[in-house]
Amino acid sequence: MAESKKIIMVGIPGVGKTTLLSKIVEYVKGHQKSISVISVGTLMFELAKENGLKDRDDLRKLPISKQQELQKIAAKKIASHTEDVVIIDTHAFISSPEGYYPGLPEYVLKIIKPSNFISVSAKPEEIYSRRMTDATRNRDKNTLANVKKELDIQSGMISACAVLTGSPLKMVLNREGKVDEAAEKIIQSLGL
Amino acid sequence: MAESKKIIMVGIPGVGKTTLLSKIVEYVKGHQKSISVISVGTLMFELAKENGLKDRDDLRKLPISKQQELQKIAAKKIASHTEDVVIIDTHAFISSPEGYYPGLPEYVLKIIKPSNFISVSAKPEEIYSRRMTDATRNRDKNTLANVKKELDIQSGMISACAVLTGSPLKMVLNREGKVDEAAEKIIQSLGL
Amino acid sequence: MAESKKIIMVGIPGVGKTTLLSKIVEYVKGHQKSISVISVGTLMFELAKENGLKDRDDLRKLPISKQQELQKIAAKKIASHTEDVVIIDTHAFISSPEGYYPGLPEYVLKIIKPSNFISVSAKPEEIYSRRMTDATRNRDKNTLANVKKELDIQSGMISACAVLTGSPLKMVLNREGKVDEAAEKIIQSLGL
Numbered sequence: 001m002a003e004s005k006k007i008i009m010v011g012i013p014g015v016g017k018t019t020l021l022s023k024i025v026e027y028v029k030g031h032q033k034s035i036s037v038i039s040v041g042t043l044m045f046e047l048a049k050e051n052g053l054k055d056r057d058d059l060r061k062l063p064i065s066k067q068q069e070l071q072k073i074a075a076k077k078i079a080s081h082t083e084d085v086v087i088i089d090t091h092a093f094i095s096s097p098e099g100y101y102p103g104l105p106e107y108v109l110k111i112i113k114p115s116n117f118i119s120v121s122a123k124p125e126e127i128y129s130r131r132m133t134d135a136t137r138n139r140d141k142n143t144l145a146n147v148k149k150e151l152d153i154q155s156g157m158i159s160a161c162a163v164l165t166g167s168p169l170k171m172v173l174n175r176e177g178k179v180d181e182a183a184e185k186i187i188q189s190l191g192l
Numbered sequence: 193m194a195e196s197k198k199i200i201m202v203g204i205p206g207v208g209k210t211t212l213l214s215k216i217v218e219y220v221k222g223h224q225k226s227i228s229v230i231s232v233g234t235l236m237f238e239l240a241k242e243n244g245l246k247d248r249d250d251l252r253k254l255p256i257s258k259q260q261e262l263q264k265i266a267a268k269k270i271a272s273h274t275e276d277v278v279i280i281d282t283h284a285f286i287s288s289p290e291g292y293y294p295g296l297p298e299y300v301l302k303i304i305k306p307s308n309f310i311s312v313s314a315k316p317e318e319i320y321s322r323r324m325t326d327a328t329r330n331r332d333k334n335t336l337a338n339v340k341k342e343l344d345i346q347s348g349m350i351s352a353c354a355v356l357t358g359s360p361l362k363m364v365l366n367r368e369g370k371v372d373e374a375a376e377k378i379i380q381s382l383g384l
Numbered sequence: 385m386a387e388s389k390k391i392i393m394v395g396i397p398g399v400g401k402t403t404l405l406s407k408i409v410e411y412v413k414g415h416q417k418s419i420s421v422i423s424v425g426t427l428m429f430e431l432a433k434e435n436g437l438k439d440r441d442d443l444r445k446l447p448i449s450k451q452q453e454l455q456k457i458a459a460k461k462i463a464s465h466t467e468d469v470v471i472i473d474t475h476a477f478i479s480s481p482e483g484y485y486p487g488l489p490e491y492v493l494k495i496i497k498p499s500n501f502i503s504v505s506a507k508p509e510e511i512y513s514r515r516m517t518d519a520t521r522n523r524d525k526n527t528l529a530n531v532k533k534e535l536d537i538q539s540g541m542i543s544a545c546a547v548l549t550g551s552p553l554k555m556v557l558n559r560e561g562k563v564d565e566a567a568e569k570i571i572q573s574l575g576l
Contacts, residue, residue: 155537156348166489168482169477285553293552349547351543
């Protein structure tokens with residue numbers, strides 16, 4: 001029995017991860033392989049609702065120990081998936097009032113045991129302007145300096161994740177108008 | 193009983209951490225909360241003196257195993273504090289002839305279990321000129337390239353610390369003449 | 385009995401690590417100390433041959449669990465060396481189709497217990513042109529942007545290694561025509 005590949009894919013808001021993901025799913029489905037994409041944010045919120053929460057923002061207000069417990073339950077759910085390809089759609093960190101919350105702390109990585117990391121980036125200027133045209137975002141905090149800092153921290157945190165697990169890290173630059181190129185690089189790197 | 197918040201604050205020499213710290217302490221004291229600030233360097237030296245050392249520089253000359261033992265004793269002392277807010281004043285690394293010594297190795301983090309990381313930086317040019325006017329420093333090794341490298345390593349090491357613990361990382365730029373602004377950002381991020 | 389110093393030395397292809405290494409070995413041998421230099425790549429391939437592999441490239445095609453087993457056997461061999469100075473010639477990561485494979489994952493570091501890290505870098509332009517004139521390399525993938533990205537990831541991964549072990553990290557810039565200067569910095573940092 002072939003092992004299930006657990007692929008962790010991260011990218012700060014505005015790099016174009018969602019479009020990339022749909023390209024990859026489309027490709028894998030056309031090649032007789034089973035695939036599932038798990039959004040960690042959505043999974044965490046579903047678990048929180050089972051625990052009585054109503055609003056997504058209330059997650060962060062739980063005691064740290066409770067949040068970590070939910071993170072571990074989510075990680076166990078992810079680890080139990082058996083599809084040929086399991087893509088874990090998440091973030092190296094989540095921006096919050098407390099700062100950058102690691103999306104992949106060690107205790108989560110030890111449960112998921114990812115086989116690959118994909119870190120998506122884009123030119124800071126492109127990220128900046130995508131965020132500027134997105135009405136759902138807080139545009140006040142959108143500065144080019146912030147975008148660059150976030151790309152740096154993403155790179156530092158995901159490097160630490162690779163060292164902790166020993167799994168390879170593919171860094172993909174998603175260039176404006178070249179999403180097919182970026183998707184192809186990811187597909188090749190995964191040997192799909 | 194509310195938990196004691198353990199806040200690790202790092203910054204390379206010249207970022208202006210000491211001034212920032214005194215602003216934060218002043219604020220917290222004005223808000224009916226207990227606070228203690230622990231300088232890890234001073235604590236380590238006190239422990240070393242109890243072990244017969246006379247000069248601060250002799251610390252580094254102890255066998256590595258002895259140094260690590262002292263680091264763990266210091267970490268346990270820090271972990272035992274019960275004030276509402278415990279600020280751990282330390283460095284992501286200490287520059288030494290052997291290179292950058294991690295100030296927060298994994299075995300220390302696992303004991304302290306910090307709730308937050310604050311990483312203070314400043315413009316490289318400002319750090320450079322503050323170091324140049326500080327008579328107590330070795331000005332020979334002060335180059336702009338070195339300052340930039342140190343900021344990079346601080347960012348890489350503290351990102352690894354966040355991944356190891358799962359605790360949020362607030363990065364604060366301490367701009368010349370804007371120390372109140374930087375202090376306010378930290379106070380907000382800590383929910384104080 | 386003096387402890388055996390285990391020194392991990394990394395550098396991306398083109399930084400000039402091999403020349404640096406021979407300078408250091410020459411120096412140490414002239415100072416009545418025993419030294420061994422272990423190339424992790426060569427050691428891994430020898431172990432793989434004992435396990436029936438014929439081609440170096442087949443290493444990567446083994447199941448991940450088998451590769452990690454070989455990595456751990458290699459790490460144990462390295463840890464068992466007792467020379468005064470043991471230099472472990474390796475990489476923070478190896479570029480592969482799957483991305484950047486960490487050369488020093490946590491489970492390897494915990495076995496080797498390195499006393500020092502040396503991270504060699506060079507100006508991106510110099511690395512780029514050295515790679516361009518090296519006929520054995522894939523020059524198609526040699527771009528200045530790639531070289532800069534690799535230097536960034538090397539720095540991020542090796543910073544994580546330092547945090548995991550608590551061992552000091554010396555970063556050395558190997559400047560064109562100044563290899564003796566770089567070698568001297570390393571020798572001083574190791575107290576040899």
